[in-house]
Amino acid sequence: MSMIFQYAIWFAGLCVVLAMLCSLLRLFRGPRAQDRVLALDTFYINGMLSLLLLGIRSGLTVYFDMALLIALFGFASSVALAKFILRGEVIEP
């Protein structure tokens, strides 16, 4: 029964890595800036998911802390980039 769980973890890891490759391709060839920001958003979410899978496999709490930090900082960077696209400035006087 635990073999099935191992296979499921491998399958999910493969899917997450392929998703990271897809979003990286979109990040490199996106025609405009908002495409690149959207691809970066997807990319950090997929990185957080891969860290979460590592945490499930190893059972350590450190990976969950790292996933939480990645989610927090990725949100801040995405909002800053979207604000920059919208206004041309991040922090307005």
Added chain:
Amino acid sequence: MTLTDLPTWAAMPAAILLAIGGLFTLLGAIGLLRLPDFYARMHPPTMGTTLGTGCMLVASMLVSVALLHRPVFHELLITLLIVVTTPITAMLLMRAAVHRGRR
């Protein structure tokens, strides 16, 4: 506390949830890569993000409760953060794209 002594009632739903979450994430990224327009490319990543992360976090909660007997505080916090922040990012990006003009 290795994965080999995971009980069956937790292993089967966790395996199914992990597979479904990985498939949703992959489908969202493929939609981001293949769709022709930015406004069409906007929604597959949000679907993949929310559903894939939700399924994987529920699987992680099952494994933690069954195996480690520790509280699932981290998973609840990550779920709250993802559910709150994904629509904000999508809305800001959509406003920026509308502001910059249709392509």
